[in-house]
Amino acid sequence: MYLTNDEERALNGEYGEALEMAYRILSSIGRLTNANHLIKISSAHVSGVSYSTIGDYGKEFLENLSLNAKVSVPTTANPAGLDYQNAYGFNINSNYVSGQIKIIEAYRRLGVIDSFTCTPYEGFYLPPKGSHVSWAESSASIYANSILNLMTNRESALSALASAITGKTPYSELHIDELRKPSLSIQIKMDDFSNCVKFALLGYFAGRITRGPMALQNIKNPNPSEAKAICAAMGTSGASGMFTINEKMDKVERMDFTNDELKTVYDELNDAEKGDAIILGCPHLNVNEINEISEFVGDRRLNKKCLIFCSRKTYEEARRKGYTDRIEKAGAKFVCNTCAVFTPIISNLGVDKISTNSCKAAHYIKRVHKISINLKDVNEIIKESCR
Known part of the structure; x- marks a missing residue:
């Protein structure tokens, strides 16, 4: 893979260990994916945030890296393993809390935007189409390719x-127009295709x-909620890494x-026929989805535990608009900046069955x-869980 003189110097360590490591990673990936060269990007979104997934080794790596490195483009981050503004809720042990907060602090030192969401395209920086x-x-990457262009x-x-x-x-795979063309056509042959679960x-x-x-x-063009559902499950x-909707295709399987x-x-x-608790927000909910839940709930009360996952930014906007009040009065709890799956919160619910609308x-x-x-x-979940 071709590197510019400046990239070669970075790879050889002339600009410090952090850039040397970063270029070594990209050079290796470039060779594996047959990239000819590197290209500039407009934004990044990093995963590896939850202490549940990266543990102490990942934490120590990020802590060391954050002492000598900064991101150079707008960069958002995936959800953490807990809501750091309510770190000791849900009976999470102190070692987990400590490890998770140190990961969050490391990302902040790196200059990452305080997003902590799996839907960075909702409420955070979006570069122009074609970027x-x-x-x-x-x-998020499938959504970026398929919906955001x-x-x-x-x-x-x-x-x-x-x-x-x-x-x-690396300039490879889905960065190349020719490689973004579908090689398979899936024909949806169903009369009723009316909800996010389908x-x-x-x-x-x-x-x-x-x-x-x-x-x-x-298939009809999916709305944002339906598109998120497809992308998360896929x-x-x-x-x-990508799909198109109703694109005319010739000579494909x-x-x-x-x-x-x-x-x-x-x-x-x-x-399971019914759940003992409800989990919503995988991927994270947006403001409109929270409003829809509020309308479903109305003035009723939930008869089981219900956790709703979204970014802190989304929650605050929904709260200002009055969408969260009825939901919280019904007995549900919002969990912000937290992954709905890779968190000890789920196991700590102490239930055997969970209701969710998310295949992921x-x-x-x-x-x-x-x-x-x-x-x-x-x-359907709200209807059967309210009294």
Whole structure:
């Protein structure tokens, strides 16, 4: 892979250990992905934030790095493993709290925006359409390519961090127009495709079929909530980084998605008739989604624990608009800047079954926390959980 003289000097350590490490990471990835050179990016989104996923080794790496490095482009960060403004809530032990707060402090020293959300495109900096970016978090990178008309590969925690520091990424895969063309067309053959869960089940099915871009046919343009559902589920079940909607395709492989395929995926993820608690916000909810929940709840009370995950910025805006009042009066709790899956909060609920509208949450909660899942659309969950 070609490097400029300046990049070569950075790779050789002339500009310090942090840049040397970052360029070594990008050079290795570039060689593996057949990149010819590096290109400039407009923004980055880093994962590897929750103490549940990176532990002490990741914490120490970030602490050391943050002493000598700064990000060079606007950079947002994925959710943490707890709400650091309510760090000791939900019976989280002090060692976990300490480790998580040190990770957050390290990212702040690096200059990362205080976002801590898996939906950085909602309420935070967005570069112009067509921009090259380096986004980790599978659902966000798929959303960037498919909905926002940005260009990014599905980055890892390390590669996105290296790009954030250097402001560059290898020119490969989904950064190249020719490689963004779908090689598979999925034909949706269903009359009723009316809620986010069905869009998520489609995404979970599609993610398993191909690693490359795909075209989803015979489907209405998804609204932001439905698009998030597709992206999160697709990123969970497979390695594809992009889809298109109703793009005309010639001479590509075709596959059908019918009620039979939908039922197969649903039966795999759903293994409980009802939940003992409710988890909403995987991916994080936006202000409009919080308003919808408020309208569903009305003046009723919830008869079980309900946790709603969103960014702190989203929560504050929803609170100012009066959307959170009825939800909190109904008995639900908002958990800000926290991952709805990779957190001890879920296990500490002390329940055997959880209701959620998220295929991503269903997939990981079953595997990480060994809790059964009742998968339903949000209005159905609220309807059966209110009195």
